Amino acid sequence: MSSEARLYTFSPETKDALRKFRLGTSRAKDPQAVIYEVNKQTLEIAQSEGEEGPTVYSKIQDLQEDLPEHSPRYILLSYPLTLPSGRLSVPYVLIYYLPETCNAELRMLYAGARELMRNTAEAGRVLEIESAEELDEIESKLGVSSS
16 A cells, blocks of 8 residues: 555545546536535645535636646546547546745655555546636646547
8 A cells, every 4th residue: 555545535425526527527518527625624625615515617717717727736636628529528637736925845745645646536637727717728728529
């Protein structure tokens, strides 16, 4: 067992939610995203809660508005794309949001759990961004290329 798996935890409910989100978004017609955070005291990784509880975002603008300016987050994103061949692709990625203005302690906390989060969520790959505005170029970051 890796040291990350002993240090950071996921509740059974969180693991179940991660699986349901991954399976439920594989055929989505619109982008679907959820935000996860690490609890500094317990080191548990869980979905961020807004005023109305956990949120599934279908608009990139709403997601951008809810990202904190000075704290890292993990974003799971399922983003439907039409490939140049005309085929539909729905990449499932982990976005590692790491603002330049966050402190070193938070940087280390989130860096330590990044691969564990990716593996637990079964994300295809990890994209790193430093500002919420970078989500505007998500299609180019996902690397839409003709193949």
